[in-house]
Amino acid sequence: MHEQYSHCLFQVIEHYSQxxxxxxxxxxxxxxxxxxxxxVPNLKYLAPVSMIANVFMGLGLGxxxxxxxxELPDVSSRPQYAPIIGMPQFMSIVIFAxxxxxxxxxxxxxxxxxxxxxxxLAAQIVKVLIGLAVFCTYGLQFFxxxxxAWNGIKxxxxxxxxxxxxxxxxxxxxxxxxxxxxxxxxxxxxxxIGSLCFSTLGLIIPAVIEVITFWExxxxxxxxxxxxxxxxxxxxxxxxxxxxxxxxxxIVALYKPGPxxxxxxxxxxxxxxxxxx
Numbered sequence: 223m224h225e226q227y228s229h230c231l232f233q234v235i236e237h238y239s240q241x242x243x244x245x246x247x248x249x250x251x252x253x254x255x256x257x258x259x260x261x262v263p264n265l266k267y268l269a270p271v272s273m274i275a276n277v278f279m280g281l282g283l284g285x286x287x288x289x290x291x292x293e294l295p296d297v298s299s300r301p302q303y304a305p306i307i308g309m310p311q312f313m314s315i316v317i318f319a320x321x322x323x324x325x326x327x328x329x330x331x332x333x334x335x336x337x338x339x340x341x342x343l344a345a346q347i348v349k350v351l352i353g354l355a356v357f358c359t360y361g362l363q364f365f366x367x368x369x370x371a372w373n374g375i376k377x378x379x380x381x382x383x384x385x386x387x388x389x390x391x392x393x394x395x396x397x398x399x400x401x402x403x404x405x406x407x408x409x410x411x412x413x414x415i416g417s418l419c420f421s422t423l424g425l426i427i428p429a430v431i432e433v434i435t436f437w438e439x440x441x442x443x444x445x446x447x448x449x450x451x452x453x454x455x456x457x458x459x460x461x462x463x464x465x466x467x468x469x470x471x472x473i474v475a476l477y478k479p480g481p482x483x484x485x486x487x488x489x490x491x492x493x494x495x496x497x498x499x
Contacts (some may be wrong), residue, residue: 253399260391268361275358282351327484342385425458
């Protein structure tokens with residue numbers, strides 16, 4: 223999240239100031255605003271902020287769709303398929319997007335409005351809107367993590383619970399910002415998370431649960447539930463293994479000294495690259 227917001231932020235600032243800075247500086251600059259946002263004590267006060275984020279995201283996506291339908295090239299000029307090497311990681315990111323579509327929608331909007339459309343005012347507005355939308359959703363997502371962490375340790379304290387809770391809020395935000403500063407490139411990690419977590423939680427485990435649920439009742443005509451769940455589990459295992467493998471390779475290559483590395487997702491083609499073709 224920090225990486226996405228700072229990416230939008232530094233693109234707009236550099237576009238108008240022509241003064242490039244390391245992206246880590248922009249991420250670190252978000253520490254104080256994020257701490258202040260995390261100090262909102264009640265969930266009901268975060269609901270309006272989340273609503274504003276939805277409005278910003280909707281406006282950003284609307285402008286992006288407008289650009290998408292402008293000057294559409296002939297279908298024959300587009301590549302009909304991408305290299306097969308990027309398919310496992312692509313599927314992992316798709317699985318991840320099933321649970322967190324905003325994570326993948328954000329870079330799509332940003333990439334769509336770069337290069338040839340970089341000079342358009344609407345392109346800069348989209349970056350600001352998407353960045354603000356991601357920033358505003360931090361408090362709501364942070365609230366869940368805070369509740370889990372605080373409920374696990376608050377019984378150990380006998381007094382000054384409020385001050386200790388706010389200290390925990392500050393520490394958690396600082397840790398997330400420090401992690402974002404140390405790992406500012408998030409794309410390979412999105413694929414890895416999708417492979418490890420959501421292929422398991424979204425595909426394999428639900429299929430196993432359905433088999434257990436209908437074990438006594440039966441699996442239908444021709445055991446169709448068994449065959450369906452076997453296919454789902456096989457697909458989940460393939461996404462888990464191959465997606466994790468390609469994502470780990472991308473992460474290793476990303477931090478390995480040498481020439482610039484392009485991830486499997488970039489090999490398949492980012493929206494920016496596909497538009498320019």
